[in-house]
Amino acid sequence: MEELFLSRNFKVPNAHTLRVYEANGGYQAMKKAFKMDGSAIIDEVKKSNLRGRGGAGFPTGVKWGFMPKDSDVPMYLTVNADEGEPGTFKDRYCMELDPHRLIEGCIITAWALGIRYGYIYVRGELQNAIRTLQRAINECYEKGYLGENILGTGLDFDLYVHSSAGAYICGEETGMIEGLEGKPGQPRLKPPFPAIVGVFGAPTLVNNVESISSIPFIIERGGEWFASMGVEKNGGPKLYGLSGHINKPGVYEAPSGITVRELLEEYGGGMREGSELKAFIPGGSSCAVLTPDALDAPMSFEGMREYGSTMGTGCITFMDQNTCMVRIAQRLAHFYHHESCGQCTPCREGSGWASKVLDAIEAGRGRKEDLELLLDMVDNVQGNTICALGDALAIPVRSYLQVFPEEFEAHIEKGCCPYPKWGKGKGKGKKVA
Amino acid sequence: MALQFSEETEKQFQELVSRYPNTQAALLPALLLAQSEFGWVSVEVMDYLAERLELNPAQVLSTATFYTMFNKQPLGKAHIQVCTTLSCALCGGYEIIEHLEERLGIRLGETTPDGKYTLAEAECLASCGTAPMFQITFSDGEIEYYENLTPDSVDELLDELDKKLEQLPAPAEMH
Numbered sequence: 068m069e070e071l072f073l074s075r076n077f078k079v080p081n082a083h084t085l086r087v088y089e090a091n092g093g094y095q096a097m098k099k100a101f102k103m104d105g106s107a108i109i110d111e112v113k114k115s116n117l118r119g120r121g122g123a124g125f126p127t128g129v130k131w132g133f134m135p136k137d138s139d140v141p142m143y144l145t146v147n148a149d150e151g152e153p154g155t156f157k158d159r160y161c162m163e164l165d166p167h168r169l170i171e172g173c174i175i176t177a178w179a180l181g182i183r184y185g186y187i188y189v190r191g192e193l194q195n196a197i198r199t200l201q202r203a204i205n206e207c208y209e210k211g212y213l214g215e216n217i218l219g220t221g222l223d224f225d226l227y228v229h230s231s232a233g234a235y236i237c238g239e240e241t242g243m244i245e246g247l248e249g250k251p252g253q254p255r256l257k258p259p260f261p262a263i264v265g266v267f268g269a270p271t272l273v274n275n276v277e278s279i280s281s282i283p284f285i286i287e288r289g290g291e292w293f294a295s296m297g298v299e300k301n302g303g304p305k306l307y308g309l310s311g312h313i314n315k316p317g318v319y320e321a322p323s324g325i326t327v328r329e330l331l332e333e334y335g336g337g338m339r340e341g342s343e344l345k346a347f348i349p350g351g352s353s354c355a356v357l358t359p360d361a362l363d364a365p366m367s368f369e370g371m372r373e374y375g376s377t378m379g380t381g382c383i384t385f386m387d388q389n390t391c392m393v394r395i396a397q398r399l400a401h402f403y404h405h406e407s408c409g410q411c412t413p414c415r416e417g418s419g420w421a422s423k424v425l426d427a428i429e430a431g432r433g434r435k436e437d438l439e440l441l442l443d444m445v446d447n448v449q450g451n452t453i454c455a456l457g458d459a460l461a462i463p464v465r466s467y468l469q470v471f472p473e474e475f476e477a478h479i480e481k482g483c484c485p486y487p488k489w490g491k492g493k494g495k496g497k498k499v500a
Numbered sequence: 501m502a503l504q505f506s507e508e509t510e511k512q513f514q515e516l517v518s519r520y521p522n523t524q525a526a527l528l529p530a531l532l533l534a535q536s537e538f539g540w541v542s543v544e545v546m547d548y549l550a551e552r553l554e555l556n557p558a559q560v561l562s563t564a565t566f567y568t569m570f571n572k573q574p575l576g577k578a579h580i581q582v583c584t585t586l587s588c589a590l591c592g593g594y595e596i597i598e599h600l601e602e603r604l605g606i607r608l609g610e611t612t613p614d615g616k617y618t619l620a621e622a623e624c625l626a627s628c629g630t631a632p633m634f635q636i637t638f639s640d641g642e643i644e645y646y647e648n649l650t651p652d653s654v655d656e657l658l659d660e661l662d663k664k665l666e667q668l669p670a671p672a673e674m675h
Contacts, residue, residue, distance in 0.1 A: 152624070153586040153623075153624040153628070154586055154587060154628050156626045156627055158626075159627075191528075191532060191567075191569045192569070192626070192635055192643065194642070194644075195645065229519075229529065230528060231528060231567070232531065232532060232567035232568070232569040232570060233567050234566065234568065246528060249526065249528060250559075250562075250563055251562055251563055267521050267522070310587040310590075310591075310628035310629050311586075311590050312590060312591075316629040318629060352624075384586055384587055384628065386590060395586070398584075398586065402623050405623055406623060408566075489594040489595075
């Protein structure tokens, strides 16, 4: 892609400051939006085919349409910046390198929907992002882009950074809302959806960082232009995070619908020397694993579905021939067990059980019947929990068992793991955090 | 009550509370603020916050124990959390742990006898493109990311930190 949008400022020195951001055309989209009425802005977002960039891919314009037109109480915008899906790291770049783009997107969103308050809910670990965003917000207050009667338009909008404190589950929208209210981040039953009853009982829009950062471009160039930068139903340029055994891991911008092969070869620099691609996860660890014969799968929600996986966050992890697939399944089960909020029995118990069975198989203590047991177990977790964390455990575990059954069998038959170890380690001490 | 925020922290606390329509919503950032002031989140700290935010102590306890970033015990001056989730595991996160265990003479979950370092494993810290990495939380509340680590770069970093940590108070001494 010749012209960059979302990552345009990533390499511009001091682009996180208001001065440089404005010198590069920043806040012009906001000023343009102030001349449009809310429904015209929502129409552009609908036309843009922007799909939520947090992983679920719900059409953003449709979500905006769920917000009430006349609310008795002040409405809230919450930007979900609690990015913690293994393999996913793109939103951090948006916040640390181009915070004003996100803030500009927030202001346009507030104007379009009549929102009074906004919170950017950031992973507590991302101190650099929190500091950078806070500085950028302070600059906007000084300039009159935030606060009361913004630029004389009559828009009152206050925006705050809210620091989370290390809980993956707060990336789930209602878990995040609970966290914002100062409670343990245990997801809520839906309905009611946040657009009707969200944070502090008020109508709340929950959008991802990259989604909101895309809004200024949709206003600047129009929804149709944004849609043309992608494929059917999947609009826009998009950020892809590439990691694993590749030459050039990092965050890259490319159109929606680009193939995994193009991303790997043209952006990621191909596999490392001596590494051959064995498997990849297309959009964060909760997506089903794919093999090299799916390299031509397009990065779109519909396209990925045809290959039996999902687009997720669009952050791809590549694994080479020395990677033990049992260990990957074990590692991920451990992750989801650690991060389960404990509210629903199938997820709380199932994730721990799956993790223990996979530990045993990886250590060579597995039994043949364990494979069927695992499949049965994850079938009982999926779809039986309040939020999607249970599915996020079940989908990958099932996929590793189905795509690489021979590796599980080899572990059981040989009574050991046939692959090189990940560091020797001296065993797990007690966990302090 | 014996505990009290310093003047500077008190200002930050007041500003935090002003951001939300009720005091409970300020709890996560207030706990982080209290942790950087008092070193760790003891029962005493939780009770202090409950009083300041007009909450039931059980509300503070249930929130403080849910999130991994609130330390319920004093740790070393530098709390090293090595990420070993997917991309970090693939790119050498476990080797970094092994190297740290050898260099510091402790295992995961332990603190060095001089009180400088606590070593822990963390789940995905959103740094997959720059794996392997660890995050260090210092006893004054600062959090830093260190990315693209190798055993050699870890050694260099710890040589530098050894000196810096002399200046920091141990969390156990902070209240």
